[in-house]
Structure formats: structure tokens, C-alpha cells
Amino acid sequence: MDEQPRLMHSHTGVGMAGHPGLPQHMQEGTGGTDGDGRKQDIGDILQQIMTITDQSLDEAQARKHALNCHRMKPALFNVLCEIKEKTVLSIRGAQEEEPPDPQLMRLDNMLLAEGVSGPEKGGGSAAAAAAAAASGGVGADNSAEHSDYRAKLSQIRQIYHTELEKYEQACNEFTTHVMNLLREQSRTRPISPKEIERMVNIIHRKFSSIQMQLKQSTCEAVMILRSRFLDARRKRRNFNKQATEILNEYFYSHLSNPYPSEEAKEELAKKCAITVAQVSNWFGNKRIRYKKNIGKFQEEANMYAARTAVNAANASSHGSQANSPSTPNSAAFLCSVSFLPLSSSDLTEPVWLRANLRMLLARAAAWTGRLASSACSLSLCDSTAPSLLSGSAGSFNMSNSGDLFMSVQSLNGDSYQGAQVGANVQSQVDTLRHVISQTGGYSEGLTANQMYSPQGINANGGWQDAPTPSSVTSPTEGPGSVHSDTSN
DNA sequence: CTCTATGATTGTGT
DNA sequence: ACACAATCATAGAG
Numbered sequence: 001m002d003e004q005p006r007l008m009h010s011h012t013g014v015g016m017a018g019h020p021g022l023p024q025h026m027q028e029g030t031g032g033t034d035g036d037g038r039k040q041d042i043g044d045i046l047q048q049i050m051t052i053t054d055q056s057l058d059e060a061q062a063r064k065h066a067l068n069c070h071r072m073k074p075a076l077f078n079v080l081c082e083i084k085e086k087t088v089l090s091i092r093g094a095q096e097e098e099p100p101d102p103q104l105m106r107l108d109n110m111l112l113a114e115g116v117s118g119p120e121k122g123g124g125s126a127a128a129a130a131a132a133a134a135s136g137g138v139g140a141d142n143s144a145e146h147s148d149y150r151a152k153l154s155q156i157r158q159i160y161h162t163e164l165e166k167y168e169q170a171c172n173e174f175t176t177h178v179m180n181l182l183r184e185q186s187r188t189r190p191i192s193p194k195e196i197e198r199m200v201n202i203i204h205r206k207f208s209s210i211q212m213q214l215k216q217s218t219c220e221a222v223m224i225l226r227s228r229f230l231d232a233r234r235k236r237r238n239f240n241k242q243a244t245e246i247l248n249e250y251f252y253s254h255l256s257n258p259y260p261s262e263e264a265k266e267e268l269a270k271k272c273a274i275t276v277a278q279v280s281n282w283f284g285n286k287r288i289r290y291k292k293n294i295g296k297f298q299e300e301a302n303m304y305a306a307r308t309a310v311n312a313a314n315a316s317s318h319g320s321q322a323n324s325p326s327t328p329n330s331a332a333f334l335c336s337v338s339f340l341p342l343s344s345s346d347l348t349e350p351v352w353l354r355a356n357l358r359m360l361l362a363r364a365a366a367w368t369g370r371l372a373s374s375a376c377s378l379s380l381c382d383s384t385a386p387s388l389l390s391g392s393a394g395s396f397n398m399s400n401s402g403d404l405f406m407s408v409q410s411l412n413g414d415s416y417q418g419a420q421v422g423a424n425v426q427s428q429v430d431t432l433r434h435v436i437s438q439t440g441g442y443s444e445g446l447t448a449n450q451m452y453s454p455q456g457i458n459a460n461g462g463w464q465d466a467p468t469p470s471s472v473t474s475p476t477e478g479p480g481s482v483h484s485d486t487s488n
Numbered sequence: 489c490t491c492t493a494t495g496a497t498t499g500t501g502t
Numbered sequence: 503a504c505a506c507a508a509t510c511a512t513a514g515a516g
Contacts (some may be wrong), residue, residue, distance in 0.1 A: 236495050236512050259505090280504090281496060288506065289494090490516085497510075502503100 041072045049188075068187060080189045104208070107215040114159045114222045153222065160218045167214065170459075171207040175200050239282070242270035247282050249311075252304035258287055 048063055067073065111117035182196050239247070250268060251258050260268060265279045272279070290297050 238494065239515065278495075282494090284505070284507095285495070288508095292507095492513100492515080494513080495511095497508100499506105499508085501506085 038072070041070075042076060045072060045076055047068060052171060073188070077189065084190045101166075103211070104212050104215070107212065107219055108218050111160075111222075114219075115153065116160055116222060156218060156221050160214065164211065165212050167207060167211055170440060171204065174207075175203050178203060237270065239274060239278075243274060246271050247279070247286070248300065248304050249308055251283065251286050252301050253308040255301070255305075258283060 045067060048067055108117065126257060178199055179196055182191050182199060238244075247268060250260060250264070254260070260279070260283060262276075264274045265283075269276045269279045274282075290301075
């Protein structure tokens with residue numbers, strides 16, 4: 001019974017179809033020793049199978065037909081079935097259900113998010129819009145770039161879909177081809193539907209790995225495009241002068257607590273035509289840089305503080321002609337001018353306003369250096385008052401803030417005379433705070449514990465002790481206190 | 489080109 | 503979630 005081994009040999013040989021050396025070897029093996037006719041026939045048939053791929057199509061068809069009609073064909077088929085019985089075990093073991101590839105899922109998700117693989121309309125532009133928002137684009141000046149981005153993205157999208165379609169088509173064609181081939185072969189050798197299915201799976205896996213490469217390179221292309229067109233760092237543009245001035249004005253007029261509330265941020269963002277995130281960035285940068293190098297910002301601080309005071313005075317005098325500061329209108333104006341989310345009642349109480357102003361005037365006089373000792377006992381109705389004066393007033397270095405005080409004092413005079421004290425109170429408070437923070441808080445000659453602490457920059461040079469904008473309150477203050485930042 | 493200014497991002501702490 | 507600090511990367515002035 002040496003038939004079986006030879007068949008096994010030949011069977012493995014089928015897997016290596018087209019091997020040029022094999023037919024010769026087979027011939028040697030079959031025609032050599034016994035010369036048995038049956039074996040000779042089987043050998044011939046096998047040889048024909050082996051060489052079938054080397055033949056032309058017509059010739060192959062003819063031979064295939066001859067093979068199918070061969071008298072020994074059923075016998076060969078039975079033998080193959082027998083062999084199959086033995087090998088099918090190993091095939092069965094090889095079946096495994098693969099979980100979805102996480103990398104492929106990542107790529108799919110990303111392509112979907114970028115609007116490449118999603119629905120045609122909206123996806124790409126939505127992604128572009130999102131990217132535009134992320135880059136903080138103002139709109140007008142880089143809309144051209146965004147349309148360019150969108151065009152490029154849709155180009156990528158198109159290429160991706162074309163390629164994907166091509167791959168899918170090729171996959172289907174190849175699968176059909178293989179299935180036909182297997183069906184054809186199933187007439188000659190035993191092939192179960194399971195095997196066909198398995199083969200199809202293998203083909204699909206191969207093609208999906210190609211697809212993954214396509215997806216990967218598409219993702220890379222999108223990333224490159226994104227970074228080139230929408231990377232905020234690359235596309236950084238300085239804010240325009242007006243926006244910077246608005247931001248600086250707010251910063252220096254709220255120097256004791258430069259943390260704009262969400263509402264204030266939105267207001268600033270609207271005025272500056274930037275995003276709220278950009279406002280936050282700006283304040284973050286400003287705070288840190290101001291703190292790091294106060295000296296460098298002093299001139300700027302003075303300028304803005306003075307300007308704020310002047311603006312406030314103008315607003316106040318203007319308001320005195322049109323309407324009284326005690327009217328709801330002027331209160332609303334005060335809210336909007338200084339971004340104070342105060343209630344109207346907070347601002348329409350002339351008694352405390354006047355009292356505040358008297359305090360301010362007294363304090364201003366004290367701070368100009370003549371009444372240093374008495375200043376400590378004064379108490380501003382503003383929540384910051386106690387802390388503002390917690391340090392030694394006599395230590396404040398007034399040398400570089402005299403001009404500021406001049407302007408404040410004259411303004412106070414103007415507005416106080418007519419008891420029209422609405423709009424400029426807040427700015428004056430903050431202007432004064434500014435002067436304090438500059439002189440008391442930062443002068444190099446001061447020791448840390450002499451600096452005023454909680455509301456302004458603390459001994460460590462930070463505002464961390466300042467309450468959050470939404471909670472700037474004082475337990476001692478009345479209902480009409482001026483808050484540097486509050487939210488309702 | 490260098491240097492400084494500045495908007496944005498990232499990592500960390502609370 | 504927010505602020506801070508460090509850092510990056512570019513803009514713009516010289």
C-alpha cells in the first residue's frame with residue numbers, strides 16, 4: 001500500500017501548483033518501479049493537474065474536460081475525499097472569530113470626525129467650521145484659507161472614496177472569481193461551503209488590510225492639511241489694536257481682580273471680535289506676564305488707568321447732561337461700560353455712591369502722602385477696602401503715580417460737585433487699586449508682608465487669593481457695594 | 489538675520 | 503473646570 005503516501009505527496013503537491021520540478025519528480029516516482037497501469041493513470045492525472053496552470057486557457061479547458069470525463073476520475077475523487085477527512089480537522093481548528101480591529105475603529109472614527117467618511121454634505125464643512133472655531137479664526141480674513149481647506153479636504157475625501165470603491169470592487173471581483181474557481185474545482189476535488197466561506201474571509205481580510213492602509217494614509221493627509229491650514233500656532237495673528245486696547249482697558253481697570261466673569265468674557269469677545277477662549281487665553285497670558293515683569297507694564301498700566309478714568313469722567317459728565325445717574329438708564333450704562341453685572345439697585349443708591357466718593361477723595365488725599373496714618377482707619381465701602389489698607393500706607397511709593405492721582409482728583413472734583421457720581425466710581429476705585437497695586441504691591445523696597453494681600457496681588461505676586469469673580473463680596477458691605485466683578 | 493512680543497498649547501495643581 | 507507656569511511657534515520690528 002504505497003499508494004497512499006504517494007497520493008499524500010501529490011496532494012501536498014497540488015498546493016504548490018505550477019512548481020516546475022514536481023511533475024518530473026512525479027513521473028520518476030510513478031513510472032519507475034512497479035509499472036502498474038492504474039497508478040500510471042493516477043500519476044498522469046495528477047501531472048495534468050499540476051501542469052494545468054501552465055497551459056493556455058483553451059488547452060486547459062480541454063484538459064479539464066478530459067480530466068472530468070476520465071474513467072479514473074471518481075476514484076481519484078474518493079481518494080481525495082479520504083484525504084480531506086483527515087485534513088479537515090486541522091481546518092476546523094483554524095476557524096476563529098476575530099474581534100474588530102481597534103486601530104481600524106480609530107481610523108474610522110477619525111475619518112468620520114473629519115468629515116471624510118461621513119455623509120457628503122455637512123460633514124466636511126462642519127469639521128472645517130469646528131477647526132476654524134478651534135483656531136480662533138475671526139472669519140473675514142481667513143475665510144479664504146478655510147475655503148481652501150475645505151476644497152483640499154473634499155479633494156482628499158474624493159480620492160479616498162474613489163480608492164475605497166476601487167478596492168471594494170476589486171475585492172468583490174476577486175472573491176467572485178475565487179468562488180467560481182472553487183466551485184469549478186469542487187467537481188474535481190471535495191470542497192465544502194465552509195471552506196469557500198473561509199477562503200472568502202481570508203480574501204476580505206487581505207483587502208481590509210489594504211483598506212486600512214488607505215484609511216491610514218488618508219488620515220495622515222487630513223492631519224497634514226489640518227496642521228498646515230488650521231494649526232492655530234502657525235496661523236497666529238496678533239489681535240488688532242482696538243481689540244488689544246479693549247482687553248487692556250478691562251485688565252487695568254480690574255487690576256485688583258483681573259478675572260472677567262463669563263458674561264464679561266463674552267462681552268469682551270463680542271467687542272473684540274474674538275472667541276471667549278481667546279479672551280481667556282489673553283487674560284491668562286496677561287496676568288502671568290504682568291506678574292512676571294510689572295516694571296515693564298507700568299507705563300502701559302498708567303496709561304490705561306488714566307484713560308479709563310478719563311473715559312469714566314466723560315461718561316459721567318455726559319450722563320449728567322442727559323440723565324441722572326440715579327436713573328435706571330445710567331445704571332445700565334454703568335453696567336455695560338465697566339462690564340459690571342450689577343443689579344440696577346446696586347447702582348442707583350445715591351447715598352452710598354456719594355459716601356463712596358467721599359471716601360475715595362479722602363483716601364486719595366491720604367495716599368498722596370499727607371495723611372498716611374489716618375488712611376489706615378478709613379474704610380472703603382468696596383469689598384477690597386480692608387485689605388487695600390492692611391499694609392502700611394506710608395510705605396506706598398507714590399513717585400510714579402502722581403500724575404494718575406492728579407487726574408483722579410480732578411475727576412472726582414468734577415463729578416462730586418454735581419453729585420453725578422455714577423459711571424466713574426468703579427473706574428476710580430480700580431484706578432486707585434491700580435495705583436496701590438503698583439506702588440504698594442510691587443515696589444521693590446517693600447517687604448512682602450507690607451503689601452496688601454487678598455484682593456490684589458498677594459505676597460507671592462499672585463491673584464490667587466482673590467475670590468472668584470462670581471463671589472467677590474464682603475460680609476461687612478452694604479447692598480450698594482461696588483464689586484470689581486460679580487455675576488448674577 | 490536676531491530679538492522681542494504675543495497668541496496658543498500643554499502639563500500640573502487645586 | 504479653572505488658573506498658573508512653562509513652552510512653543512509665529513509675527514513683527516530692528
